[in-house]
Amino acid sequence: TQLLEQSPQFLSIQEGENLTVYCNSSSVFSSLQWYRQEPGEGPVLLVTVVTGGEVKKLKRLTFQFGDARKDSSLHITAAQPGDTGLYLCAGAWRGDSNYQLIWGAGTKLIIKP
Amino acid sequence: NAGVTQTPKFRVLKTGQSMTLLCAQDMNHEYMYWYRQDPGMGLRLIHYSVGEGTTAKGEVPDGYNVSRLKKQNFLLGLESAAPSQTSVYFCASRASTGTVSNQPQHFGDGTRLSIL
DSSP states (O other): OOOOEEEOSEEEEETTOOEEEEEEOSSOOSEEEEEEEOTTSOOEEEEEEOSTTOEEEETTEEEEEOTTSSEEEEEESSOOGGGOEEEEEEEEEEOSSSEEEEEOOOEEEEEEO | OOOEEEEOSEEEEOTTOOEEEEEEESSOOSEEEEEEEOTTSOEEEEEEESSTTOOEEOSSOTTEEEEOSSTTEEEEEESSOOGGGOEEEEEEEEOOSSOGGGOOOEEOOOEEEEEO
């Protein structure tokens, strides 16, 4: 069974602070996807990282894929209330004959104004 | 831009009742998935399909059945609902072209199901 541990599970901080969310596994993934989910909606893709050591930036969000492609992090600089939501990481892993996504449990992020 | 549409959005059932959740996508995607989402447990794969007429079991298939008679539709059935099946159910689809492992999954807005 493939596992993807995501931490922290819950984070509540003040507007303007920085934060980092982590996803860790003992398995090697072909790629790692980060999604954001708002209440009452399905997850929406933010970014996909593919290469070990890859760094991608999306405005104030920085995503990094570990060198060994077993872990990833999401760093938010100067968090804003609009960043509030559930952040999910998902690793692409080749199962029996198809690629499956292995999901982390999610980080519920609340940014207080 | 409909994308992935799930019906119904909410449903309350009594233990032992049956129902079918419908997922429809208009993106011509080959792959479709049914997940359940419970607090603190992320998304767990119930069943998936790699094309019309095919289905396969995921991580938590017991108590559920699926059918993919048309490419655009993926149905999830509960034959005899149990309180443990109270959850939020999400359908997703993805393309099979390009680099498969990089393809995002596109989700519907979920069905909130309560079993009393």
